[in-house]
Amino acid sequence: MGKAKRIIVVGGGIGGAAAALALHQAGFEPVVYERSNALREVGAGIALWANATHILQRLGLLEDAMQVGYPTTNYQFNSQYGRELVNIPLDGFELPVIGIHRAELHQLLWRNVPNEMFMLGQTFERFEQEGGQVRAHFASGLTVEGDALIGADGLRSRVRAVLLDDRPPTYRHFKTWRGLTNYVPKGHRPGYIQEFLGPGKGFGFMRLGKERMYWYAAAIAPESQPDTAIGRRRELEQMFQDWVPSIPELIAATDEADILTTDLYDRLPTQPWSQQNVTLLGDAAHPMLPTMGQGACTALEDAWVITQCLQTHSDPVTAFQQYESLRFPRTKEIVEQSLRSARMGELTNPVAVALRNTVMKLMSPLICKSFRSLHIYRA
Numbered sequence: 001m002g003k004a005k006r007i008i009v010v011g012g013g014i015g016g017a018a019a020a021l022a023l024h025q026a027g028f029e030p031v032v033y034e035r036s037n038a039l040r041e042v043g044a045g046i047a048l049w050a051n052a053t054h055i056l057q058r059l060g061l062l063e064d065a066m067q068v069g070y071p072t073t074n075y076q077f078n079s080q081y082g083r084e085l086v087n088i089p090l091d092g093f094e095l096p097v098i099g100i101h102r103a104e105l106h107q108l109l110w111r112n113v114p115n116e117m118f119m120l121g122q123t124f125e126r127f128e129q130e131g132g133q134v135r136a137h138f139a140s141g142l143t144v145e146g147d148a149l150i151g152a153d154g155l156r157s158r159v160r161a162v163l164l165d166d167r168p169p170t171y172r173h174f175k176t177w178r179g180l181t182n183y184v185p186k187g188h189r190p191g192y193i194q195e196f197l198g199p200g201k202g203f204g205f206m207r208l209g210k211e212r213m214y215w216y217a218a219a220i221a222p223e224s225q226p227d228t229a230i231g232r233r234r235e236l237e238q239m240f241q242d243w244v245p246s247i248p249e250l251i252a253a254t255d256e257a258d259i260l261t262t263d264l265y266d267r268l269p270t271q272p273w274s275q276q277n278v279t280l281l282g283d284a285a286h287p288m289l290p291t292m293g294q295g296a297c298t299a300l301e302d303a304w305v306i307t308q309c310l311q312t313h314s315d316p317v318t319a320f321q322q323y324e325s326l327r328f329p330r331t332k333e334i335v336e337q338s339l340r341s342a343r344m345g346e347l348t349n350p351v352a353v354a355l356r357n358t359v360m361k362l363m364s365p366l367i368c369k370s371f372r373s374l375h376i377y378r379a
């Protein structure tokens with residue numbers, strides 16, 4: 001098989017955008033096919049830990065990301081009433097940790113990809129492999145041919161469905177709400193991601209800019225639970241009314257239209273996720289719960305590693321085998337850790353919650369160590 005040059009990337013989220021950029025910089029010819037008519041991301045924030053800012057540095061984007069993001073120094077877990085349980089220092093690495101708006105990260109990646117390398121409004125349907133080539137078919141009737149195809153089409157990946165024909169992702173009994181506001185609660189420590197844990201629910205917030213806060217909440221809920229008649233903001237105000245005052249204040253200071261809800265899913269890690277010259281990346285390959293905040297960060301790592309592998313091995317089949325063997329153990333560990341961490345949040349009995357909090361406090365050094373081991377990784 002010849003050297004891979006023309007790479008079809010399905011999906012232009014953070015993973016697809018990073019892959020397009022890394023491949024373009026390395027001299028490949030990627031084209032991203034995105035089903036939406038615009039390149040956009042949801043209105044929410046994200047923490048880019050040192051393992052992810054390392055990739056931004058490799059892509060030459062770290063300075064720009066620091067301009068638009070906010071430096072993050074600590075990740076603190078508290079009881080719902082504000083008793084500190086664990087405080088993880090994040091500033092002991094050679095790289096910064098940044099709180100950033102998802103759309104700004106997305107734009108940063110896209111800004112450096114030439115226009116002719118993405119096609120909007122193209123919904124991927126199926127592919128076929130023949131003679132070392134891959135042909136992709138889209139709902140519009142478009143058919144394109146490339147040397148390799150990367151499915152970066154997210155949690156409900158169509159590329160994955162065609163490739164593996166496996167089960168749908170698993171609902172993990174949590175619903176989330178995310179919001180953005182310009183209100184900064186009094187006493188908020190700049191640089192801190194603060195999370196508060198209560199019975200069957202939790203709340204967290206961080207700064208994305210000097211006067212911009214991103215908050216998130218999670219609670220046990222049945223799948224696809226509709227909003228209540230009182231609206232998202234009122235519902236959240238009731239759910240968190242007796243928690244530390246910053247929480248109801250942040251909720252009250254957010255417009256109803258700026259509150260997103262999302263159900264949480266993952267998949268138990270399985271291999272393979274590649275077949276000859278077709279592979280998966282990001283949520284398509286290893287969807288995880290957001291408890292460790294690593295979904296987008298590992299998608300960035302994937303994008304970097306896949307490019308390295310394609311540079312090392314001229315044959316995409318070997319490159320994708322190497323990519324998967326490098327990425328599977330790392331992402332498996334994080335998917336599993338994210339699920340374990342979510343299970344700790346499922347406790348609803350007040351006695352069990354109090355016990356969990358005591359154990360967390362006692363295990364604080366171990367918890368710090370386990371986060372550090374994820375953040376210290378350099379793809």
Ligand SMILES: Cc1cc2nc3c(=O)[nH]c(=O)nc-3n(C[C@H](O)[C@H](O)[C@H](O)COP(=O)(O)OP(=O)(O)OC[C@H]3O[C@@H](n4cnc5c(N)ncnc54)[C@H](O)[C@@H]3O)c2cc1C
Nearest residue numbers: 011013014015035124153154282283290293294295296297
């Ligand atoms: C509540 C919540 C909080 C989170 N917080 C964090 C965090 O703090 N840090 C972190 O690192 N991660 C976080 N994540 C995870 C992160 O959002 C995802 O892991 C990441 O966005 C995955 O990127 P992706 O590019 O793989 O997929 P996606 O972002 O889902 O992108 C897939 C793209 O493919 C397109 N697409 C889909 N199907 C097709 C098709 N058939 N044809 C063409 N295009 C298609 C979609 O339109 C989309 O643009 C969080 C997730 C949730 C739900």
